[in-house]
Amino acid sequence: xxxxADTPRHAHLGDRAFAAGITLxxxxxxxxxxIIVVACARLSAPAFAKLGFFRFLxxxxxxPVEDSFGALPFIYGTLVTSAxxxxxxxxxxxxxxxxxxxxxxxxxxxxxxxxxxxxxxIPSVVFGLWGLMVLVPILRDVVEPALQHRLGFLPLFQxxxxxxxxxxxxxxxxxxxxxxIASVTIEVLRTMPAALREGALALGATRWEAIGAVVLPYARxxxxxxxxxxLARALGETMAVTMLIGxxxxxxxxxxxxxxSLPSVIANxxxxxxxxxHTGALAGLALVLFGxxxxxxxxxxxxxxxxxxxxxxx
Amino acid sequence: MNMAMTNVAAGQYAIPRRxxxxxxxxxxxxxxxxxxxxxxxxxxxxxxxxxxLVVSKxxxxxxxxxxxxxxxxxxxxxxxxxxxxxxxLFMVGLASCIGLPLGVGAGIFLAERGDGKLGHVVRFTAxxxxxxxxxxVGVVAYGLIVLPMRHFSAMAGAVALAILMIPTxxxxxxxxxxxxxxxxxEASLALGVPAWRTSLSVVLRTALxxxxxxxxxxxxxxxGETAPLLFTALNNQYWNLHPLQPTASLTVQIYNYAIxxxxxxxxxxxxxxxxxxxxxxxxxxxxxxAAGRRSQA
Numbered sequence: 001x002x003x004x005a006d007t008p009r010h011a012h013l014g015d016r017a018f019a020a021g022i023t024l025x026x027x028x029x030x031x032x033x034x035i036i037v038v039a040c041a042r043l044s045a046p047a048f049a050k051l052g053f054f055r056f057l058x059x060x061x062x063x064p065v066e067d068s069f070g071a072l073p074f075i076y077g078t079l080v081t082s083a084x085x086x087x088x089x090x091x092x093x094x095x096x097x098x099x100x101x102x103x104x105x106x107x108x109x110x111x112x113x114x115x116x117x118x119x120x121x122i123p124s125v126v127f128g129l130w131g132l133m134v135l136v137p138i139l140r141d142v143v144e145p146a147l148q149h150r151l152g153f154l155p156l157f158q159x160x161x162x163x164x165x166x167x168x169x170x171x172x173x174x175x176x177x178x179x180x181i182a183s184v185t186i187e188v189l190r191t192m193p194a195a196l197r198e199g200a201l202a203l204g205a206t207r208w209e210a211i212g213a214v215v216l217p218y219a220r221x222x223x224x225x226x227x228x229x230x231l232a233r234a235l236g237e238t239m240a241v242t243m244l245i246g247x248x249x250x251x252x253x254x255x256x257x258x259x260x261s262l263p264s265v266i267a268n269x270x271x272x273x274x275x276x277x278h279t280g281a282l283a284g285l286a287l288v289l290f291g292x293x294x295x296x297x298x299x300x301x302x303x304x305x306x307x308x309x310x311x312x313x314x
Numbered sequence: 315m316n317m318a319m320t321n322v323a324a325g326q327y328a329i330p331r332r333x334x335x336x337x338x339x340x341x342x343x344x345x346x347x348x349x350x351x352x353x354x355x356x357x358x359x360x361x362x363x364x365x366x367l368v369v370s371k372x373x374x375x376x377x378x379x380x381x382x383x384x385x386x387x388x389x390x391x392x393x394x395x396x397x398x399x400x401x402x403l404f405m406v407g408l409a410s411c412i413g414l415p416l417g418v419g420a421g422i423f424l425a426e427r428g429d430g431k432l433g434h435v436v437r438f439t440a441x442x443x444x445x446x447x448x449x450x451v452g453v454v455a456y457g458l459i460v461l462p463m464r465h466f467s468a469m470a471g472a473v474a475l476a477i478l479m480i481p482t483x484x485x486x487x488x489x490x491x492x493x494x495x496x497x498x499x500e501a502s503l504a505l506g507v508p509a510w511r512t513s514l515s516v517v518l519r520t521a522l523x524x525x526x527x528x529x530x531x532x533x534x535x536x537x538g539e540t541a542p543l544l545f546t547a548l549n550n551q552y553w554n555l556h557p558l559q560p561t562a563s564l565t566v567q568i569y570n571y572a573i574x575x576x577x578x579x580x581x582x583x584x585x586x587x588x589x590x591x592x593x594x595x596x597x598x599x600x601x602x603x604a605a606g607r608r609s610q611a
Contacts, residue, residue, distance in 0.1 A: 095354070121538070124541070126364065130363070207347065208342060208347065211346075
């Protein structure tokens with residue numbers, strides 16, 4: 001306790017009550033996680049009982065009418081769109097973070113940080129609307145035909161360019177996770193002692209050489225944490241993906257094809273789910289999503305923290 | 315890499331083995347700086363595109379009746395999103411009643427007694443909880459409220475939004491309280507004020523501007539959520555202020571308009587999106603002002 005003067009013996013009744021009250025409120029955070037797990041597990045129990053956990057995860061048929069539920073197409077779609085998002089967002093976000101912390105004057109930094117904050121504050125559904133009305137026509141009429149023309153021999157770029165599918169969903173996801181990756185990377189780079197960077201510069205390194213030799217090796221773990229946090233956000237992002245991915249529970253190799261993602265199928269079918277098994281299967285997908293994002297966020301936070309602790313030790 | 319440096323081993327800093335000509339190094343430096351600047355530009359293009367389109371396409375829909383009328387059926391001119399605006403405000407208000415005390419309380423705990431084992435566990439849990447997808451929280455609210463009551467309701471939506479508010483609020487509150495100078499607390503304790511009154515009426519009072527800022531940002535974020543409302547609050551074509559009835563919201567309304575095949579509904583989607591951005595932007599602006607006043611004080 002910050003006061004330090006009060007030992008428990010002499011503590012006022014008010015102090016004890018206050019301490020108990022805030023400890024209870026702090027404990028409520030733990031309770032919330034418990035509630036999430038129990039609620040999802042209870043809802044999904046009928047589905048797991050009927051289908052079996054492993055068969056549910058690996059099955060590729062999703063047919064509510066016949067009570068046949070396999071999660072594979074959704075897992076596939078989630079992974080493909082998230083992979084596109086990471087590949088697109090990571091270099092841009094890290095470049096942006098490096099520019100703001102290492103290269104730009106502070107006035108530019110404040111200006112750009114302000115806009116990155118706004119980007120992070122725009123709701124998912126607005127990105128979905130923008131993707132549907134702006135991005136999809138551009139992809140359908142310009143980008144996808146061009147990709148097909150040049151790289152059509154790759155299985156990634158085959159099939160009719162529809163505009164809707166894995167590609168637009170992945171690109172909008174990239175835009176949405178960019179602020180996450182950038183802001184955590186900036187946070188990590190800021191914790192680096194200036195002396196290290198200045199040492200490299202004093203030895204005659206150019207700015208970029210200082211980044212390559214000192215900054216990036218130093219911040220590597222933290223940046224990896226930032227990217228994993230971005231990945232966790234991409235996996236669970238719902239609205240924009242639901243509006244752009246095409247909502248077909250199928251597995252296709254082409255990025256132009258329509259697919260489905262874990263959050264999207266929950267969003268589309270949960271309200272009208274027929275019976276306990278269908279609801280249960282959807283809640284089971286939520287449980288899988290919760291487990292994966294929980295593990296990713298936890299490991300990312302540990303990485304960021306490790307990166308910061310090394311600084312204290314140095 | 316071009317600059318002739320090699321990684322000796324993982325975990326060690328790169329050691330320059332052979333340094334290229336001054337000119338080549340300067341060029342590399344310039345090119346990479348340019349690429350990083352290009353990354354900044356590339357990141358901001360979608361932002362400006364989104365903002366510009368929402369404003370330019372949404373502005374035509376805005377009129378008094380758009381804010382005050384109920385949605386019109388397809389093909390009928392006019393109509394508005396009045397019930398959706400009210401629904402969003404209603405649910406966010408309900409969510410604040412649940413989420414603000416819990417989130418701020420957890421933050422006070424983290425700041426005041428967060429250095430022990432329990433504190434570390436709670437802090438880590440809050441960080442991890444912030445990464446839980448909002449759709450999962452929607453499923454939880456469905457299981458907790460919709461299923462037992464056999465009814466979609468504003469309350470269920472509010473509970474989902476409240477759960478989403480807690481982790482960010484807790485972390486922000488802790489940060490704000492820790493910014494309060496120690497000397498203030500010590501002065502109060504030295505005057506014989508009990509520790510709990512010091513915490514509440516000196517430390518929290520000082521951090522109030524920051525807390526209002528954090529609370530408003532959490533509220534703004536909750537107002538922009540769609541996924542957890544889809545199967546908790548559902549939607550409603552009419553006005554509703556009953557916590558146990560389905561309720562419309564701006565975000566769900568945008569979604570329904572956007573995925574419809576009708577051109578005039580697309581226009582309404584842009585209009586509703588503009589309303590939503592004005593609401594969120596307004597809240598963020600007030601938050602910024604609150605934070606600014608604090609730093610001046």
